[in-house]
Amino acid sequence: xxxxxxxxxxxxxxxxxxxxxxxxxxxxxxxxxxxxxxxxxxxxxxxxxxxxxxxxxxxxxxxxxxxxxxxxxxxxxxxxxxxxxxxxxxxxxxxxxxxxxxxxxxxxxxxxxxxxxxxxxxxxxxxxxxxxxxxxxxxxxxxxxxxxxxxxxxxxxxxxxxxxxxxxxxxxxxxxxxxxxxxxxxxxxxxxxxxxxxxxxxxxxxxxxxxxxxxxxxxxxxxxxxxxxxxxxxxxxxxxxxxxxxxxxxxxxxxxxxxxxxxxxxxxxxxxxxxxxxxxxxxxxxxxxxxxxxxxxxxxxxxxxxx
Amino acid sequence: xxxxxxxxxxxxxxxxxxxxxxxxxxxxxxxxxxxxxxxxxxxxxxxxxxxxxxxxxxxxxxxxxxxxxxxxxxxxxxxxxxxxxxxxxxxxxxxxxxxxxxxxxxxxxxxxxxxxxxxxxxxxxxxxxxxxxxxxxxxxxxxxxxxxxxxxxxxxxxxxxxxxxxxxxxxxxxxxxxxxxxxxxxxxxxxxxxxxxxxxxxxxxxxxxxxxxxxxxxxxxxxxxxxxxxxxxxxxxxxxxxxxxxxxxxxxxxxxxxxxxxxxxxxxxxxxxxxxxxxxxxxxxxxxxxxxxxxxxxxxxxxxxxxxxxxxxxxxxxxxxxxxxxxxxxxxxxxxxxxxxxxxxxxxxxxxxxxxxxxxxxxxxxxxxxxxxxxxxxxxxxxxxxxxxxxxxxxxxxxxxxxxxxxxxxxxxxxxxxxxxxxxxxxxxxxxxxxxxxxxxxxxxxxxxxxxxxxxxxxxxxxxxxxxxxxxxxxxxxxxxxxxxxxxxxxxxxxxxxxxxxxxxxxxxxxxxxxxxxxxxxxxxxxxxxxxxxxxxxxxxxxxx
Numbered sequence: 001x002x003x004x005x006x007x008x009x010x011x012x013x014x015x016x017x018x019x020x021x022x023x024x025x026x027x028x029x030x031x032x033x034x035x036x037x038x039x040x041x042x043x044x045x046x047x048x049x050x051x052x053x054x055x056x057x058x059x060x061x062x063x064x065x066x067x068x069x070x071x072x073x074x075x076x077x078x079x080x081x082x083x084x085x086x087x088x089x090x091x092x093x094x095x096x097x098x099x100x101x102x103x104x105x106x107x108x109x110x111x112x113x114x115x116x117x118x119x120x121x122x123x124x125x126x127x128x129x130x131x132x133x134x135x136x137x138x139x140x141x142x143x144x145x146x147x148x149x150x151x152x153x154x155x156x157x158x159x160x161x162x163x164x165x166x167x168x169x170x171x172x173x174x175x176x177x178x179x180x181x182x183x184x185x186x187x188x189x190x191x192x193x194x195x196x197x198x199x200x201x202x203x204x205x206x207x208x209x210x211x212x213x214x215x216x217x218x219x220x221x222x223x224x225x226x227x228x229x230x231x232x233x234x235x236x237x238x239x240x241x242x243x244x245x246x247x248x249x250x251x252x253x254x255x256x257x258x259x260x261x262x263x264x265x266x267x268x269x270x271x272x273x274x275x276x277x278x279x280x281x282x283x284x285x286x287x288x289x290x291x292x293x294x295x296x297x298x299x300x301x302x303x304x305x306x307x
Numbered sequence: 308x309x310x311x312x313x314x315x316x317x318x319x320x321x322x323x324x325x326x327x328x329x330x331x332x333x334x335x336x337x338x339x340x341x342x343x344x345x346x347x348x349x350x351x352x353x354x355x356x357x358x359x360x361x362x363x364x365x366x367x368x369x370x371x372x373x374x375x376x377x378x379x380x381x382x383x384x385x386x387x388x389x390x391x392x393x394x395x396x397x398x399x400x401x402x403x404x405x406x407x408x409x410x411x412x413x414x415x416x417x418x419x420x421x422x423x424x425x426x427x428x429x430x431x432x433x434x435x436x437x438x439x440x441x442x443x444x445x446x447x448x449x450x451x452x453x454x455x456x457x458x459x460x461x462x463x464x465x466x467x468x469x470x471x472x473x474x475x476x477x478x479x480x481x482x483x484x485x486x487x488x489x490x491x492x493x494x495x496x497x498x499x500x501x502x503x504x505x506x507x508x509x510x511x512x513x514x515x516x517x518x519x520x521x522x523x524x525x526x527x528x529x530x531x532x533x534x535x536x537x538x539x540x541x542x543x544x545x546x547x548x549x550x551x552x553x554x555x556x557x558x559x560x561x562x563x564x565x566x567x568x569x570x571x572x573x574x575x576x577x578x579x580x581x582x583x584x585x586x587x588x589x590x591x592x593x594x595x596x597x598x599x600x601x602x603x604x605x606x607x608x609x610x611x612x613x614x615x616x617x618x619x620x621x622x623x624x625x626x627x628x629x630x631x632x633x634x635x636x637x638x639x640x641x642x643x644x645x646x647x648x649x650x651x652x653x654x655x656x657x658x659x660x661x662x663x664x665x666x667x668x669x670x671x672x673x674x675x676x677x678x679x680x681x682x683x684x685x686x687x688x689x690x691x692x693x694x695x696x697x698x699x700x701x702x703x704x705x706x707x708x709x710x711x712x713x714x715x716x717x718x719x720x721x722x723x724x725x726x727x728x729x730x731x732x733x734x735x736x737x738x739x740x741x742x743x744x745x746x747x748x749x750x751x752x753x754x755x756x757x758x759x760x761x762x763x764x765x766x767x768x769x770x771x772x773x774x775x776x777x778x779x780x781x782x783x784x785x786x787x788x789x790x791x792x793x794x795x796x797x798x799x800x801x802x803x804x805x806x807x808x809x810x811x812x813x814x815x816x817x818x819x820x821x822x823x824x825x826x827x828x829x830x831x832x833x834x835x836x837x838x839x840x841x842x843x844x845x846x847x848x849x850x851x852x
Contacts, residue, residue, distance in 0.1 A: 101599035
C-alpha cells in the first residue's frame with residue numbers, strides 16, 4: 001500500500017450559480033482508513049463526493065483521488081473505486097440482478113462468487129424488477145455491486161439510510177472486512193453509531209468547509225467531559241467551581257453537582273475535587289452526538305445551505 | 308404498502324375537488340394543447356377540403372372514397388352517393404380525430420393514476436384525507452371534461468369554418484369523436500388497474516385502440532367490397548361512433564354505446580381500485596432474470612436493452628402501416644384524374660403518381676420515425692434527470708461513450724424503422740400495381756431520408772451536451788419542418804421556403820432523384836453537432852437528480 005492519500009482535497013470551492021456549496025474545503029483520507037464524513041443536510045457532503053467522482057468539476061483548489069485528477073482521469077479512476085449513492089435510481093424494467101451485473105461489468109473488476117454471497121447476505125431477490133424494490137432494496141443493489149468489486153476506494157454516501165437494523169449489522173460487518181483488506185473508505189453518514197463503530201477518523205463539514213477533523217479520540221479531546229459528583233457532606237462548591245478555569249455549565253440538584261470540564265484542564269480540576277470528600281463521581285467522555293451538536297447547533301445552520 | 312381493512316367509507320367524495328384542481332394545475336399546458344390541436348386539426352380538414360374541392364371535383368372523388376382500401380383506413384363513409392364537403396370530411400377524416408381523442412384520454416387517465424402510484428407520489432397523497440377511489444374518479448372526470456371540450460371545439464371549428472355547415476350535425480360530429488375518447492379514458496382506467504407499470508398500461512390501452520381500429524377497418528372494408536364480415540365494425544368503439552353518420556343520418560343513439568361502454572369499464576376499474584393494494588396490479592409482476600445476459604456489459608448494450616422492446620413494437624407498427632398505405636398505390640393511380648389538382652401535384656401529378664405517391668409516403672414515414680429519433684434523445688436526458696446516470700458514470704464508463712452510444716443507437720434504430728416502413732410500403736405498392744421494382748424504390752426512397760433524421764436528432768444531442776434543459780427545443784425544429792413539408796405548398800408558400808423543411812430538402816425518391824448536396828450537408832452537419840454534444844457533455848457538471 002502506497003502513501004498516496006486515497007482522497008486529498010485542499011481549499012476546494014464549488015458554486016452553483018450564486019450559491020456557494022463548498023467554501024474552501026480540505027479533506028484527507030489516508031490509505032487503508034475508514035473516514036467518517038459528517039455534517040447537517042445541505043452542508044456539502046454529496047457535492048464533495050460528486051466532485052471526487054468527476055460528476056462535478058470544482059471551481060478552485062486541489063482535488064486528488066488516489067493521486068489522480070478526479071475530473072480529467074475519471075474513467076481510469078473509476079476502475080479503482082466504487083460508489084454507493086444515498087438515493088439509488090434504477091431502471092424500472094431491469095431486475096436487480098441485471099443491474100448488479102451491469103454495474104460490476106462496467107467497472108471491470110467483477111467477482112461473481114462474491115456477488116452471489118452478498119446477494120445471499122443482504123437477502124435480496126435478484127429476479128424482481130427494480131420497479132418493485134423499496135428504497136432499501138435499491139440501495140442493496142448498489143451496495144452489492146460496490147462491495148463485490150475489488151477496488152481500492154469506496155465512496156459511500158449515506159449508504160444504509162434505507163436499510164433495516166439487521167442489514168445495517170451486515171453492512172458494518174462487510175465494511176470491517178473491507179478495512180481489513182487495507183482498502184480506503186469515505187463514509188458519509190447520519191448514523192452516528194455506525195460512524196463510531198467503523199470510522200478511524202472523522203471530518204465534520206458545515207456550510208461547505210471542514211470544521212473539525214481527526215480521530216475520534218482527538219475530537220473528544222476538543223470537547224468537554226461531563227462530570228457529575230456527589231459529596232459526602234454538603235459544601236459550598238458551586239461558586240468555587242464557577243471560578244475555576246476550564247469548567248462550564250455548573251449546576252446542582254438534590255445534592256448532585258454537574259458540570260462540564262475541558263479536557264486540557266481536567267488534571268487540575270480533579271486535583272481540586274479530590275479534597276472535597278467525594279462520595280461518587282462519574283465522568284462521561286463526549287459522545288459523537290455532542291461533538292456534532294457543537295457544530296450543528298450554532299445559529300445560522302438553517303440558512304440556505306443546499307447541495 | 309399493504310392495505311388494511313377495507314372501509315365502507317372509501318367511496319367518500321372527500322378530496323375530489325382539491326384533486327381535480329391538482330390535476331388542472333399539473334395539466335395546465337398539456338390539456339389546452341390537446342384540445343386546441345384537435346380543434347385546429349378539424350378546422351384544417353374542413354377548410355382545406357372546402358377550398359380545394361369544387362362540387363365537380365368532389366363528385367368525381369366518389370369513386371376514390373368508396374373504395375374498400377379507403378374504407379379500411381377511414382370508415383364506412385355515409386352519404387357518399389350525394390357527396391358534400393361535410394360528408395367527405397366526416398367520412399374520410401373522422402378516424403384521425405377519434406384516434407386523437409383516444410390517445411389524449413387514456414394517457415390522461417394513466418398519467419394521474421398508475422403513473423402516480425409507480426412514482427410513489429400517490430402514497431403520500433393517499434395518506435391525506437382523500438378517498439381511495441378519488442384519484443381514479445378525478446382522472447376520469449378530467450378526461451370527460453377534456454373530451455367535452457374537444458367535442459365543442461371540433462363543433463365550433465366546423466360551424467365557424469368557410470364551409471358553414473349546419474350546427475346540430477356539427478355538434479354530433481364533435482361528440483362522436485369525444486365519445487370515443489370517453490370510452491378510451493375508461494379503457495385506460497382499467498389497464499391502469501391491471502399492471503404495475505404506467506408504460507405497460509399505456510401500451511395495453513394502445514393495443515386495444517389498435518384492435519378497435521383493425522376490427523372497424525376490416526368490417527368497413529368488407530362492407531365496401533360487398534363481403535360478409537361487415538358486422539366486425541360493430542365490435543369497435545370507433546365503429547359505433549362513426550355510425551352516428553353526421554350530416555347524413557344524424558343518429559344520436561350510437562353515442563350511448565360508447566357512453567355505456569365507458570360506464571361499464573369505469574365501474575369495473577373502480578371496483579378493482581377499491582379492492583387492491585396501493586401500487587399493486589391485478590397481473591402480478593413476473594420474476595425476471597437473476598443474472599444479466601452475457602452481452603449486457605457495455606453502454607451500447609445497455610441502450611439496446613432499455614430501448615429494444617419499444618423499438619420492436621415500432622418496427623411492427625411501421626411495417627403494418629407501410630403495407631396498408633403502400634397497397635393504396637394502385638387505387639391512387641386510378642383516382643388521380645379525379646383528385647383536386649393541388650393534391651395530385653403534391654404526389655407528382657397524373658403523369659407520375661405511382662412514384663410520386665411512394666415518394667410522398669417516404670416523407671410521411673420520415674416525419675413519423677423522427678418522433679422515435681427525438682424520443683431517444685429525450686430518453687438520454689431522462690437517464691440523467693431521473694438520477695440513473697450518476698451511478699453509471701461512477702463506473703468505468705466515459706461520458707463521451709455514453710452520449711455516443713445513444714446517438715448511434717438513435718441513428719441505427721431510425722434507419723431500421725425507415726427501412727422497415729420502406730419494406731412495407733414497397734411490398735404494398737408492388738402488389739397493388741404489379742410492379743416489383745417499386746420494392747427497392749420504396750426502400751431506397753425511405754432510407755435516403757435518414758440524413759434529415761440524423762440532423763434532427765443531433766441537434767437534440769448538441770443541446771443536451773450544453774444546455775440539457777433545452778433538449779426539447781429540437782421539437783420546434785421538427786414541428787416547423789413538418790408544417791412546411793405537409794402544408795407549405797397547399798398554403799401557397801414559396802417553394803424556396805418549403806424546401807427549408809428537413810423533410811423536403813432531400814427530395815422524394817423515386818419521384819425525385821435524391822439531392823446529394825442536402826444529404827452530404829445534413830450528414831456532415833450532424834457529425835459536427837454530435838461532436839459538439841460530445842464535447843459539451845464532457846465538460847459540464849452532471850445535473851443533480
